[in-house]
Amino acid sequence: MTAVPLRNIRSILTCQRHLRCLQQQRRHAVTVTDEYRPSTKSRSSLKGVELLRNPGLNKGMAFTLEERQHMGIHGLLPPAVLSQDIQALRVMINFHRMNNDLDRYSELMNLSERNEKLFYRVIADNPEELIPIVYTPTVGLACQKYGLVFKRPRGLFITIHDKGHIYDILCNWTEQHVKAIVVTDGERILGLGDLGAFGMGIPVGKLQLYTAIAGVPPQDCLPIMLDVGTNNEEISANPLYIGLRQKRVTGKEYEEFLDEFMEAVVQRFGWNCLVQFEDFASQNAYRLLERYQKQYCTFNDDIQGTAAVVLSGLFGALRISGKKLNENTFLFVGAGQAACGIADLITHAMIREGASEEEARSKIWMYDVHGLIVDSRPQGDLDGPKAPYVKKGKPIKDLTQVVDYVKPTILLGASGVGRLFHEGVLKKMADINERPVIFALSNPTSRAECTAEEAYRETDGRCIFASGSPFKAVTYKDKTFHPGQGNNAYIFPAVALATIACAARHVEEDMFLIAAQKLGSLVSQADLDEGRVYPPVPTIHEVTVKIAAHLAEHLYKTKKAWNYPEPENKEEFIRMQLYDTSYEYFGPKTWQWPEQHSTSRTVPTMDENIILDA
Numbered sequence: 001m002t003a004v005p006l007r008n009i010r011s012i013l014t015c016q017r018h019l020r021c022l023q024q025q026r027r028h029a030v031t032v033t034d035e036y037r038p039s040t041k042s043r044s045s046l047k048g049v050e051l052l053r054n055p056g057l058n059k060g061m062a063f064t065l066e067e068r069q070h071m072g073i074h075g076l077l078p079p080a081v082l083s084q085d086i087q088a089l090r091v092m093i094n095f096h097r098m099n100n101d102l103d104r105y106s107e108l109m110n111l112s113e114r115n116e117k118l119f120y121r122v123i124a125d126n127p128e129e130l131i132p133i134v135y136t137p138t139v140g141l142a143c144q145k146y147g148l149v150f151k152r153p154r155g156l157f158i159t160i161h162d163k164g165h166i167y168d169i170l171c172n173w174t175e176q177h178v179k180a181i182v183v184t185d186g187e188r189i190l191g192l193g194d195l196g197a198f199g200m201g202i203p204v205g206k207l208q209l210y211t212a213i214a215g216v217p218p219q220d221c222l223p224i225m226l227d228v229g230t231n232n233e234e235i236s237a238n239p240l241y242i243g244l245r246q247k248r249v250t251g252k253e254y255e256e257f258l259d260e261f262m263e264a265v266v267q268r269f270g271w272n273c274l275v276q277f278e279d280f281a282s283q284n285a286y287r288l289l290e291r292y293q294k295q296y297c298t299f300n301d302d303i304q305g306t307a308a309v310v311l312s313g314l315f316g317a318l319r320i321s322g323k324k325l326n327e328n329t330f331l332f333v334g335a336g337q338a339a340c341g342i343a344d345l346i347t348h349a350m351i352r353e354g355a356s357e358e359e360a361r362s363k364i365w366m367y368d369v370h371g372l373i374v375d376s377r378p379q380g381d382l383d384g385p386k387a388p389y390v391k392k393g394k395p396i397k398d399l400t401q402v403v404d405y406v407k408p409t410i411l412l413g414a415s416g417v418g419r420l421f422h423e424g425v426l427k428k429m430a431d432i433n434e435r436p437v438i439f440a441l442s443n444p445t446s447r448a449e450c451t452a453e454e455a456y457r458e459t460d461g462r463c464i465f466a467s468g469s470p471f472k473a474v475t476y477k478d479k480t481f482h483p484g485q486g487n488n489a490y491i492f493p494a495v496a497l498a499t500i501a502c503a504a505r506h507v508e509e510d511m512f513l514i515a516a517q518k519l520g521s522l523v524s525q526a527d528l529d530e531g532r533v534y535p536p537v538p539t540i541h542e543v544t545v546k547i548a549a550h551l552a553e554h555l556y557k558t559k560k561a562w563n564y565p566e567p568e569n570k571e572e573f574i575r576m577q578l579y580d581t582s583y584e585y586f587g588p589k590t591w592q593w594p595e596q597h598s599t600s601r602t603v604p605t606m607d608e609n610i611i612l613d614a
């Protein structure tokens with residue numbers, strides 16, 4: 001018997017699996033998949049009640065009489081025809097009638113499962129109010145209560161027991177043209193720790209922002225939970241827990257599982273399917289980034305996206321303080337992936353300003369669970385990403401004393417521990433700085449190192465403040481401050497949009513510095529005068545498009561874009577790809593769009609009392 005080379009066996013198996021996969025898709029899903037695409041030219045072959053059950057196509061009572069007759073849904077809806085404007089108004093009235101944010105979250109998720117366009121339309125119209133529901137802080141609460149909130153899967157759950165079959169599972173996803181995946185293993189969900197499979201709320205929420213903020217069509221996005229178990233005993237004892245009830249798998253088996261996942265993504269969706277790593281624990285996050293960064297189209301949002309958004313906020317803060325980056329001393333409270341990612345990008349930016357690497361690193365101090373990171377301290381790991389920031393000096397545990405010793409001009413919290421910046425710390429920052437810069441980056445709100453109100457009050461209104469989760473405006477001594485939101489949501493949707501639009505092969509480090517600079521340039525003097533070092537949240541969609549266009553310029557200039565021919569006007573090119581929340585027309589072909597169905601996003605001007613009084 002002649003030996004068949006291993007390579008050939010692998011390729012035969014792969015072909016067989018691929019064939020099986022295609023057959024499966026043909027049997028089960030191909031009609032839905034094909035018709036689910038957003039093109040305004042496409043006409044659905046789904047008819048009757050199936051059309052109403054498809055969230056990507058359903059427009060509820062907005063189907064016109066002609067459409068209802070043409071699509072076989074006449075009589076399945078009440079006779080009135082409502083415009084999307086009225087539907088959006090109804091959603092918001094109901095939203096305001098609810099008593100708590102968890103119910104609001106559930107209601108919005110239900111809407112996204114009924115009528116996707118309406119869901120994204122209301123977020124686009126009300127970003128300041130709704131982003132904190134689908135994203136931080138409420139998404140954190142939703143993850144903690146995911147057993148209650150969970151109604152139906154909105155992505156893939158791949159467990160460690162699926163090792164060896166990940167490709168087959170990816171084939172079970174009916175959409176064939178996935179362009180972006182957000183993946184988590186649920187080990188560090190915001191500052192809430194290991195939530196296991198309950199962490200699925202995070203990839204879902206991040207990808208909803210891909211669409212709501214960056215206009216990436218929802219059918220191009222796939223949330224994935226890699227369930228390797230959980231070490232959170234409380235969660236796994238919860239009768240409503242949705243994941244594997246076992247300890248986390250680590251080591252070689254974990255590594256092989258992740259390797260297989262990345263290979264399967266490429267095999268199933270192509271080499272330029274973007275994979276965003278989200279909320280992995282620090283020890284895995286860094287290692288996986290280093291391992292995959294050059295091989296795949298991937299980035300780690302907690303390390304790289306966060307670094308960019310914080311650097312950008314610092315550019316804004318420096319416009320107020322009038323200092324250069326390397327004229328500052330930085331103290332990080334929390335020395336994990338977010339802090340080290342930010343510190344590395346600040347170092348990179350200081351080197352670009354002319355500092356040596358040694359000089360740049362010398363300005364950055366870190367403080368972790370064991371206290372100030374110095375070489376003489378008895379306990380705590382000093383290796384890994386913290387290593388370049390270890391200082392010579394005496395070990396100090398008390399944070400107020402640390403601030404007194406280091407004398408930072410900029411204090412950044414990325415510890416996941418609420419209220420570490422207590423009165424003593426904040427007052428000390430105010431004692432040593434005319435304009436102390438204080439960023440409380442931890443999420444959700446309960447984990448913020450201080451509130452906006454505390455920061456302004458304890459520094460006598462002199463601090464420049466930003467936070468990871470949103471805080472309302474604060475009035476202190478007759479002046480109203482509008483704290484900026486230093487959240488990677490200003491970066492990852494733009495990076496993803498540019499990468500996808502340009503078909504870039506990799507997400508390279510320089511994209512984050514460029515994105516940070518562009519975001520910083522979009523902060524107006526009026527924003528700074530109000531105390532805001534980020535553009536206001538209602539402008540986040542426009543800001544994202546501008547950053548993405550700027551990144552597209554860079555990708556084409558550096559020959560990293562593979563979408564040819566090169567478009568002349570990059571902003572127009574980006575805008576042409578954006579998801580449109582206006583409804584598709586399903587009537588007879590000769591019919592024309594009436595004027596009022598314009599594709600622009602307009603906020604309804606109608607008085608909501610008309611509906612409430614009716």
Ligand SMILES: NC(=O)C1=CN([C@@H]2O[C@H](COP(=O)(O)OP(=O)(O)OC[C@H]3O[C@@H](n4cnc5c(N)ncnc54)[C@H](OP(=O)(O)O)[C@@H]3O)[C@@H](O)[C@H]2O)C=CC1
Binds near residue numbers: 281369413444469
């Ligand atoms: N605003 C934004 O856009 C983002 C915010 N974040 C937030 O940042 C926080 C941290 O995330 P991440 O870096 O990924 O988490 P990690 O687990 O990687 O890091 C946490 C760090 O905080 C330290 N720490 C824990 N407890 C204390 C304490 N009591 N005092 C001082 N330091 C402490 C840890 O110390 P040790 O190293 O000794 O364990 C570790 O260095 C989270 O709340 C997350 O939500 C993250 C990404 C983006």
Ligand SMILES: CC(=O)C(=O)O
Binds near residue numbers: 136189191442443488
């Ligand atoms: C914002 C974010 O990515 C985090 O808190 O983990």
Ligand SMILES: [Mg+2]
Binds near residue numbers: 190279301
């Ligand atoms: Mg995160």
